[in-house]
Amino acid sequence: MIKIGKHQLRNPVFFAPMSGISDAPTRDLAWQMGAGAVVSEMVASEAFVTGMDEMLMKAARPVKATTAQDDMDEQALYIVQLAGREARWMAESAKIVEDLGADVVDINMGCPARRVTSGYSGSALMRDLDHALTLIEATVSAVKVPVTLKMRLGWDEQSINAPELAKRAEGAGIQLLTVHGRTRNQFYEGRANWRAVKAVKTATSLPLIVNGDILNAADAHEALKQSGADGVMIGRGASGKPWVLGQISASLTGQTIPKAPGGKAFYEMVIGHYNAMIEFYGENMGNRQSRKHLAWYFEQLQGDEHLSHLRQTALTSRDVEAVRLAILEAFNSNYLMVA
Numbered sequence: 001m002i003k004i005g006k007h008q009l010r011n012p013v014f015f016a017p018m019s020g021i022s023d024a025p026t027r028d029l030a031w032q033m034g035a036g037a038v039v040s041e042m043v044a045s046e047a048f049v050t051g052m053d054e055m056l057m058k059a060a061r062p063v064k065a066t067t068a069q070d071d072m073d074e075q076a077l078y079i080v081q082l083a084g085r086e087a088r089w090m091a092e093s094a095k096i097v098e099d100l101g102a103d104v105v106d107i108n109m110g111c112p113a114r115r116v117t118s119g120y121s122g123s124a125l126m127r128d129l130d131h132a133l134t135l136i137e138a139t140v141s142a143v144k145v146p147v148t149l150k151m152r153l154g155w156d157e158q159s160i161n162a163p164e165l166a167k168r169a170e171g172a173g174i175q176l177l178t179v180h181g182r183t184r185n186q187f188y189e190g191r192a193n194w195r196a197v198k199a200v201k202t203a204t205s206l207p208l209i210v211n212g213d214i215l216n217a218a219d220a221h222e223a224l225k226q227s228g229a230d231g232v233m234i235g236r237g238a239s240g241k242p243w244v245l246g247q248i249s250a251s252l253t254g255q256t257i258p259k260a261p262g263g264k265a266f267y268e269m270v271i272g273h274y275n276a277m278i279e280f281y282g283e284n285m286g287n288r289q290s291r292k293h294l295a296w297y298f299e300q301l302q303g304d305e306h307l308s309h310l311r312q313t314a315l316t317s318r319d320v321e322a323v324r325l326a327i328l329e330a331f332n333s334n335y336l337m338v339a
């Protein structure tokens with residue numbers, strides 16, 4: 001079983017940090033659906049320290065995941081991912097999230113987006129490992145909680161340096177690594193190279209999580225086999241079907257694989273997610289933030305023109321009650337499940 005510091009995970013399946021997606025209500029759902037760990041979307045360290053409310057929301061604790069269960073082993077670890085390029089902002093933001101109660105701080109050295117790398121954050125840090133190390137050292141020494149690191153294989157094919165960064169990060173006190181098996185210059189093109197992640201396993205003795213293009217249990221088994229990693233991280237594969245997290249974890253731990261929720265259970269999951277989004281963000285922002293999730297959920301249905309009309313209402317209406325009704329009619333009826 002995977003340990004991060006003193007914390008033992010209930011299973012080796014992580015729900016990925018995804019900007020605009022892995023917010024507190026969605027992480028909560030991912031936990032309820034069976035993930036072993038859930039990581040916040042990236043929080044920009046400088047904006048966070050200088051008081052941007054949006055960052056505080058991104059860093060929020062997924063509430064039900066930490067209070068619904070009495071058993072400590074069944075509580076989700078509160079993991080916040082920080083991004084940045086300056087040691088002092090990383091250190092200060094790490095202290096703040098620790099004060100908020102975070103159990104683990106994760107550092108982002110994997111984001112390929114130009115707006116992030118042009119500020120020398122995210123995967124751009126893989127171009128300058130000395131500088132990357134100063135951020136890691138500052139973060140690790142700022143907090144008592146474990147610090148983990150997420151990266152790609154390197155900047156491009158000519159500079160695969162994940163093993164070197166991993167080794168140096170281990171020396172600097174990082175306690176778990178996640179590697180997305182692509183280079184920065186691949187963005188999300190091609191296929192993740194799970195085999196290339198193996199060199200990171202060989203280079204360090206840290207728990208290792210393999211990430212990229214894992215959609216189901218068969219992929220997870222194959223990714224673990226090829227990489228030698230200890231766990232898997234699932235991002236896009238869980239979009240609109242968060243139950244795959246539970247299915248993958250059951251398969252990896254030899255449990256009975258739960259069925260995808262059908263009929264009423266599917267409706268209850270969708271409306272529960274929507275309601276949690278509205279409660280967390282308020283009506284306007286909650287509606288906007290829900291739309292991509294609702295669009296993914298609608299992809300699981302098949303139907304006629306009336307279903308298209310319901311979908312349209314759910315994805316465009318600003319009226320929360322109209323959206324709730326559209327969800328009720330679409331998901332609580334006999335539209336064929338694709339899942």
Ligand SMILES: Cc1cc2nc3c(=O)[nH]c(=O)nc-3n(C[C@H](O)[C@H](O)[C@H](O)COP(=O)(O)O)c2cc1C
Pocket residue numbers: 016017018019020021041042081108109110111150180211212213214233234235236237
């Ligand atoms: C929309 C989107 C936003 C993302 N935001 C983040 C982020 O904030 N932090 C991070 O480390 N990775 C981020 N990622 C990368 C994912 O965590 C993951 O590494 C990548 O999607 C590959 O995994 P997958 O194939 O399972 O989706 C993002 C990916 C997507 C698609």
